[in-house]
């Protein structure tokens with residue numbers, strides 16, 4: 001791996017623990033003002049000290065995040081669709097030059113395996129990796145899953161492996177109870193899990209703990225943190241699971257203490 005790419009990656013995946021807590025706040029790029037993220041300027045600063053990086057679009061970064069922040073920026077560079085239309089109709093919307101200008105440590109895009117535009121999104125990932133490797137920029141590929149698709153190890157394993165084959169440096173996918181270790185085993189690059197829809201805090205902590213146990217290097221989690229009644233407690237608890245391997249019970253206490 002090129003020095004620059006390795007160095008950027010080390011800003012997200014801690015060289016000390018080999019793990020990462022990415023805070024995903026990009027949801028507005030297709031769903032508009034999202035519960036818990038309606039006012040990013042107010043909602044986000046308190047969470048940043050506990051995140052290893054922030055997964056965000058350029059618009060919210062520029063308008064809502066202080067440029068003096070220390071949190072490394074992982075930039076979402078795909079979009080072009082909304083919840084009102086065909087979600088797989090995404091393209092690359094933000095240039096590599098812009099990612100460099102914003103001092104990003106990585107770029108991310110969604111890939112829609114099995115959806116209407118799977119071919120275009122998979123090819124776009126290959127092209128993004130070509131551009132990113134020229135400048136030493138890690139690429140995170142997100143396996144977007146359609147509403148009517150089953151999130152099982154077979155599908156998640158297929159989608160994750162395709163992302164790695166295209167050259168992604170990290171893959172973000174969903175956790176599945178059965179055989180998640182096989183998803184990890186079949187993917188030669190680090191895997192982080194998305195949290196998905198808001199679920200009870202204890203269940204979200206258990207999911208993060210199971211994912212780490214099964215080989216994930218961390219989370220790129222959004223709603224289960226910023227939609228919690230105690231978002232700071234929740235990100236601290238997730239951080240303790242990911243980096244300190246605390247039990248779910250201990251993590252739940254951390255959450256409760258806010």
Ligand code: 5RP
Nearest residue numbers: 024194195196220221222223
């Ligand atoms: C949306 C995304 C989000 O970043 C991802 O879903 C993570 O957030 P959450 O934990 O809320 O699922 O990529 O396409």
